[in-house]
Amino acid sequence: MEKMIEFKNVGYIYEKHEGAETVAIDGVSFSVRKGEFIGIIGHNGSGKSTLSKLINAILFPTSGDIWVAGINTKDHSRIWDIRQSAGMVFQNPDNQLVATMVEEEVAFGPENLGIDPKEIRKRVDEALKTVEMGEYKNKKPHQLSGGQKQRIAIAGILAMKPKCIILDEPTAMLDPAGRKEVIETIKRLNREENITILHITHYMDEVVDADRIIVMDEGKIAMEGTPREVLCQVEKLKDLRLDVPQITELAYSLQKEEIDFGCGVLTVEEMVDRLCQ
Amino acid sequence: MSIEIKNLSHIYSQGSPFESIALDDISAVIDKGSFIGLIGHTGSGKSTFIQHLNVLLKPTMGQIFIDGIDINDKSTKVKSIRQKVGLVFQYPEHQLFEETVEKDVAFGPENLGLGDAEIKKRVKDALTMVGLDYDKIKDKSPFELSGGQMRRVAIAGVLAMKPSILILDEPTAGLDPRGRDDILNVISELHRREKITVILVSHSMEDIAKHVEKIMVMFDGKIKIFDTPQNVFSQVDLLENIGLAVPQVTYLMRKLKEIDPLIDQNIYTVQQAKEEIIRMMRRRKDA
Structure with a gap:
């Protein structure tokens, strides 16, 4: 299986003022296969965002190595190849949109890659169609809702034909409908376009369909496994300042009342099935 | 302290080509000591509405009474309203600016012209209320704290004004689940103990359901429903149609x-x- 991302003993130390140091990433090794959907969770300050910036070559490991699509991120001559392979979407949609029109926004990335204008036109239309925002191409970004802005940010990355998209809490500022739009969009990109997804979030219900969940704590990987394996461990997650989806929490509290479900009920449908067996 | 909103409308850029109606003739009474959840999709008018409650925005039409006082009346002192109505913005930690936590929290009470002893007491009380250890944290720079701690310091700065109405605009956005629960528990506890009126704006239906007594649902500049959680969350189709959920x-x-x-x-x-x-x-x- 082709590896999209590989971390080998990666450490990252932030230098603070007066020589004080903070270890943000501490000896992390893992790899992500092409086409995988990975959920990354962890409390504030656990190292999630540092991890994403390392992948995108915004930061460079202070020890160890990272390969993105086979390229070592320390290879400065190929930094644009890395950023084109692995695009990033950030938390606040207003901080990442720069153009005055939606289609210009989406064209910004490919323009910087020096792509032929005809090809850009084609890519912009395709990308907007993929995120279901085609009819908004002549709108101004500030006229859009939060969920729509995030989908435009995603389209801007799609127009660069990435292999992988890293999303750092893309839904933190969105209303329920906006969250749903963004989550459905990234799931579809993963399923239909085989784009590798790394989704960082505090909303546990957004990662129940992931292929794998990585739980970060103190710069290390604290837990790793399928959503069922990870979300089963309710107490351990709570110790890590996290929680589980409401349904999983409910199943867990019923378990305590000796109503046995087995482990890790993740969705409403599963719960209905198990209660009505 | 009850809040009475009478036929409130707000129109941005009135008379220009960019004119837009943000609040459209809303009326409601928020009882003293109640805990209200305010929900609505982005752009539904929530922020415009709460900014009226402490006179950051003035009505295009209509009136707001707090304890019977018309807050936009010429004889009403804006300062006294802002002291009564504490507003915690989204990402309030971005507004921290002082060298130490103590100075930051003291900024509001100092502007009220209080004596040193009273200021110190208020700062200590406010930090304790948000679950921080005054002695340990008072001399630290707000910028060396964790995100959750910074947010609590920012909330303490508002609490030090001793507001009787506390409005929080998405106070848990971007916090991890524990940080989120901690902040919401602090707010619930304050409401219970100090009997302050709380208006909590949130996109998390789960958080709203767990904490508030009544929910105000905004859509298109209007109050669509204002009722108990039970009566609001029973209207699943309506909520989904306006971009919300249960x-x-x-x-x-x-x-x-x-x-x-x-x-x-x-x-x-x-x-x-x-x-x-x-x-x-x-x-x-x-x-």
């Missing part, structure tokens, strides 16, 4: 009702769902 357990109970008609589907917390499912299991056992 808590995950409410969806579960509605599905279960299709199978077992005796199920009570008006359920919106994990605890209620647990009790109802145990009742369902008992019924089955007895049958």
